[in-house]
Amino acid sequence: MKPLSSLEQLAEALRRLPGVGPKSAQRMAYHMLQHDREGAAMLGRAFNQAVEKIQHCTSCNTFTENPLCETCMDGERDATLLCVVETPSDQLMIEQTLTYKGLYFVLMGRLSPLDGVGPKDIHLEKLVKRASDGVVAEVVLATNFTNEGEATAHYISETMKARGLKVSRLARGVPVGGELEYVDAGTIARAMLDRRAT
Amino acid sequence: MKPLSSLEQLAEALRRLPGVGPKSAQRMAYHMLQHDREGAAMLGRAFNQAVEKIQHCTSCNTFTENPLCETCMDGERDATLLCVVETPSDQLMIEQTLTYKGLYFVLMGRLSPLDGVGPKDIHLEKLVKRASDGVVAEVVLATNFTNEGEATAHYISETMKARGLKVSRLARGVPVGGELEYVDAGTIARAMLDRRAT
Numbered sequence: 001m002k003p004l005s006s007l008e009q010l011a012e013a014l015r016r017l018p019g020v021g022p023k024s025a026q027r028m029a030y031h032m033l034q035h036d037r038e039g040a041a042m043l044g045r046a047f048n049q050a051v052e053k054i055q056h057c058t059s060c061n062t063f064t065e066n067p068l069c070e071t072c073m074d075g076e077r078d079a080t081l082l083c084v085v086e087t088p089s090d091q092l093m094i095e096q097t098l099t100y101k102g103l104y105f106v107l108m109g110r111l112s113p114l115d116g117v118g119p120k121d122i123h124l125e126k127l128v129k130r131a132s133d134g135v136v137a138e139v140v141l142a143t144n145f146t147n148e149g150e151a152t153a154h155y156i157s158e159t160m161k162a163r164g165l166k167v168s169r170l171a172r173g174v175p176v177g178g179e180l181e182y183v184d185a186g187t188i189a190r191a192m193l194d195r196r197a198t
Numbered sequence: 199m200k201p202l203s204s205l206e207q208l209a210e211a212l213r214r215l216p217g218v219g220p221k222s223a224q225r226m227a228y229h230m231l232q233h234d235r236e237g238a239a240m241l242g243r244a245f246n247q248a249v250e251k252i253q254h255c256t257s258c259n260t261f262t263e264n265p266l267c268e269t270c271m272d273g274e275r276d277a278t279l280l281c282v283v284e285t286p287s288d289q290l291m292i293e294q295t296l297t298y299k300g301l302y303f304v305l306m307g308r309l310s311p312l313d314g315v316g317p318k319d320i321h322l323e324k325l326v327k328r329a330s331d332g333v334v335a336e337v338v339l340a341t342n343f344t345n346e347g348e349a350t351a352h353y354i355s356e357t358m359k360a361r362g363l364k365v366s367r368l369a370r371g372v373p374v375g376g377e378l379e380y381v382d383a384g385t386i387a388r389a390m391l392d393r394r395a396t
Binding site: 005006007009010012013014016017018019024026027028029030031032033034036037039040041042043044045046047048049050051053054063065087088089108109 | 203204205207208210211212214215216217222224225226227228229230231232234235237238239240241242243244245246247248249251252261263285286287306307
């Protein structure tokens with residue numbers, strides 16, 4: 001077998017990206033070399049730099065270039081609250097609401113036994129250690145409201161309660177602006193059960 | 199404004215890939231850093247190497263790491279035939295049919311005035327020079343049978359004929375295995391006009 005040419009190597013490497021098959025990979029390689037060499041050079045640099053610099057925050061497990069991420073280093077935050085999210089994007093969404101001033105723990109995934117993702121893959125040991133620092137008083141579970149996210153929340157909840165920590169979960173209910181006619185029955189059922197005195 | 203972190207730079211660079219928007223770019227960046235660092239390092243190397251090494255063949259204009267590509271260096275090929283294709287993938291498809299033993303010219307695009315792609319962008323001057331080498335006797339147009347491909351073929355055909363070269367075009371007609379009931383009327387009309395004595 002002939003060794004792969006630089007072009008074939010590039011197409012092969014592009015297939016490692018999620019959602020990119022052989023045809024797209026080839027199209028991407030051709031496009032970048034034909035129409036955007038500057039972008040190709042940027043991508044080369046960006047990948048090398050990211051691999052070299054990006055680590056996990058020793059405290060909250062998110063991506064960071066320093067041992068501690070910016071959020072964890074922020075002394076203004078309420079260290080008694082620890083919000084558990086699946087991904088850095090989820091953390092960003094919560095930050096944008098400006099309703100939460102505590103710290104975070106980013107699982108970088110969710111429990112998914114069918115895909116072979118167990119407690120170890122979502123860094124549960126690190127989370128337990130983090131939550132048991134004596135300062136954290138409440139763990140706020142903000143995993144997704146999908147089956148896997150709910151299972152993850154349940155599992156973490158049990159683990160935390162066994163250690164005597166207070167655990168809460170984001171409220172479920174009718175979305176803001178939601179019309180009952182178009183909201184699914186499961187959501188309305190949950191909103192009815194969780195109804196609040198006004 | 200804060201300078202972008204390595205992660206943001208990577209997501210930004212990934213948006214340069216065709217068909218990748220901001221959400222996909224972020225998802226790709228997270229995925230590669232979380233689950234496939236080896237792939238990320240491969241991508242970094244592959245992009246750098248491709249940008250550094252890949253040039254256009256001085257004769258046929260395809261991608262190559264040497265001044266002349268392998269096909270153009272192959273002395274066994276029929277240098278009197280020059281097949282014009284839009285992309286290296288098209289060339290590869292024709293090669294796989296084993297029906298053509300001549301040389302190629304790869305336009306690396308197609309005429310598309312609406313997108314601002316003119317004769318210069320598809321290297322027509324280089325093609326004219328290549329076809330006028332005194333050896334090429336017939337130019338075989340194998341651009342796509344799309345509106346743009348047909349327009350490109352027509353334009354090249356006129357240019358070549360003005361220089362006294364023989365020009366041909368791949369035959370149009372009913373695809374092999376095609377059932378008339380499911381073939382579009384335009385194709386059947388063309389197959390009827392181009393019908394051949396058996």
